[in-house]
Amino acid sequence: NGPPHIGHLYSALLADALHRYRGLCGAGPGRLSTGTDEHGLKIQQAAAAAGTSPPELCERVSGLFRRALARAAVSFTDFTRTSAPGHQRAVRHFWGALRDRGALYKGAYEGWYCTAEESFLPPGQLAERRDAQGRPCKVSVETGHQVHWTKEENYMFRLSAFRDPMWKWLRNNPHAISPDPFYQHVLRWLEEDLPDLSVSRERSRLHWGIPVPGDSTQTIYVWVDALVNYLSVLGYPETHGEWWPAAHHVVGKDILKFHAVYWPALLMAAGLPPPERIFVHSHWTVHGQKMSKSLGNVIDPFTCFGQYTVDGFRYFLLRQGVPERDCDYYDEKVVKLVNSELADALGGLLNRSTALSINPSNTYPCFSESCFPKILDSRETEGMGRASAEDYDFVASVASLPQQVAGYFEGFQIYKALECIAVCVRQTNSFFQRHRPWKLNRKDPTEQLWLDTIIHVTLECLRVFGTLLQPVIPHIADKLLSRLAVEPEERGLSNLRFLPRYNGQPCPFEGRQLGPDTGVLFHRLEKSGQHQTETRKL
Numbered sequence: 133n134g135p136p137h138i139g140h141l142y143s144a145l146l147a148d149a150l151h152r153y154r155g156l157c158g159a160g161p162g163r164l165s166t167g168t169d170e171h172g173l174k175i176q177q178a179a180a181a182a183g184t185s186p187p188e189l190c191e192r193v194s195g196l197f198r199r200a201l202a203r204a205a206v207s208f209t210d211f212t213r214t215s216a217p218g219h220q221r222a223v224r225h226f227w228g229a230l231r232d233r234g235a236l237y238k239g240a241y242e243g244w245y246c247t248a249e250e251s252f253l254p255p256g257q258l259a260e261r262r263d264a265q266g267r268p269c270k271v272s273v274e275t276g277h278q279v280h281w282t283k284e285e286n287y288m289f290r291l292s293a294f295r296d297p298m299w300k301w302l303r304n305n306p307h308a309i310s311p312d313p314f315y316q317h318v319l320r321w322l323e324e325d326l327p328d329l330s331v332s333r334e335r336s337r338l339h340w341g342i343p344v345p346g347d348s349t350q351t352i353y354v355w356v357d358a359l360v361n362y363l364s365v366l367g368y369p370e371t372h373g374e375w376w377p378a379a380h381h382v383v384g385k386d387i388l389k390f391h392a393v394y395w396p397a398l399l400m401a402a403g404l405p406p407p408e409r410i411f412v413h414s415h416w417t418v419h420g421q422k423m424s425k426s427l428g429n430v431i432d433p434f435t436c437f438g439q440y441t442v443d444g445f446r447y448f449l450l451r452q453g454v455p456e457r458d459c460d461y462y463d464e465k466v467v468k469l470v471n472s473e474l475a476d477a478l479g480g481l482l483n484r485s486t487a488l489s490i491n492p493s494n495t496y497p498c499f500s501e502s503c504f505p506k507i508l509d510s511r512e513t514e515g516m517g518r519a520s521a522e523d524y525d526f527v528a529s530v531a532s533l534p535q536q537v538a539g540y541f542e543g544f545q546i547y548k549a550l551e552c553i554a555v556c557v558r559q560t561n562s563f564f565q566r567h568r569p570w571k572l573n574r575k576d577p578t579e580q581l582w583l584d585t586i587i588h589v590t591l592e593c594l595r596v597f598g599t600l601l602q603p604v605i606p607h608i609a610d611k612l613l614s615r616l617a618v619e620p621e622e623r624g625l626s627n628l629r630f631l632p633r634y635n636g637q638p639c640p641f642e643g644r645q646l647g648p649d650t651g652v653l654f655h656r657l658e659k660s661g662q663h664q665t666e667t668r669k670l
Contacts, residue, residue, distance in 0.1 A: 133178035135193065136200045137423060138431045138461065139384065139416050142449050146413060146546065147382040148206045149450055152603035153541050156625040163375070165365045166201060167212035168194040171341040172354030173247050173333070179340075186340040190215055200433050205442055205606055212361045222364035223357050224345050226402055229369075231345075235290050235401035241330045242283035246272050250354045251390075252330060253279055274386070287332040287350060294397035295326050301396065301406055309392055310544045311456050314385065314412040318392045329394060331356050359395045362407065379407040385414050411544045413455040419462050431461060439463075440657060443605040444470045450604050451550040467657045474608065477557045478597065479653035481564065482612060485590040486646060490569055490583075496591055496617065496641040497584035499633035504585050506634055518582045522566070526559045530593050531630050537600050538625075546604070553600055560593040588642070591616055592631045595641070599628055608654055617647040 151164040170190040179189040243252040309315040332350040341351035366372035396406035418429045540549035598612035
């Protein structure tokens, strides 16, 4: 019902990084589906307040989301709008499956309804407050939005009948919901009272939605409608079986109950298995405060792309975002992190190791086994070549990096993968600094061998970093790998081999001419205030 903010962008970037990583592993065909949920009372009211119709509002807002995601280099293959005819057809079929399998019944329902969350809330999730006029009212504890007592005759879903099947599913699949604190949270929900769910609304009150098949007085509950997007995008009810249930959902913690309790139960009721994985993330605050329109602190993604570049902002969100807890955004934090890790550490390393003063032939130089002999124990380095014990430890760290990164991507801890890469980038800079290749005498054949070996090891590290960073900062990674003359077909993760010459194997890059120098890998950012001052001076 409004333009995208960085919370929406974060969900999409997490999904995008997982999708890109999977593609680089050569794991077969994959799809990344996103889109906009366009029905419900919230949309109906927002359109009325804006003096427009729901379809016009959705057309505009959906366009904003699509542009923001495209601008952010989110590699989506499908963009589903729930107002589209194909989706509505899938929802009607899904409703029919629930009805035909006895999961629905008609009953009177009353309770506190929150329009902003599009759900009825139990008394335990309510608090007493005063409204703008000072009158007492009830609000949602979680969001602060006001609730209203609502009494209707609706269709009900037999949610209570699925407690045991849900419990069994989760017990047999401990990684179905990640990270673990959210998995435990869902288990606790299943221990509580699980009342049947109202799955329709009176059409006289909610006309912007899909009518219940066979009952024009009722509208299908917006969450039932919205959740079916995961099936409609796959061609449900005809062709979804080619993909389902090999689906991984990426969701914010505020919609965990809809995805981890209601959705699996609805699927079971319709005769379908739950999705393979549900990845859950927390929220972004701004200077420690929750983002809200009333506070005027909602962060616009387009502004951030302009300030920090697309890859710079992608890197910040995925490096700093910890799924288990809320994370804080402020300008200085972005500038400091991105300058330190992308401009200085990574960009500086590439610049120093490819400079013509160090590498005048502009090639991927040869590795010398006599300078860096293979050893089984780093304590054996005494009198064996030029490499120190510290060098061997550092090379072992980089060699283990692809496996570490794989584990963290599998466990939905992308920030930890980036942390490990950042540590290795720092170690590589230390290695380069420690041996001062610019001080070596190129005219001495033994010194030249060691100089070439230092550069070879450094470029090999950069190649590994560039390959592993592709899912997170695709443009920068492409620029880095192109500078190292790594061809597109050599950028996969399944055949990533670090420093093969150390292990006595040939290195396909050795002796290869480096790619064109396209300048600084990533330009340092100025703090927004300074940047604006400089712009005015110009």
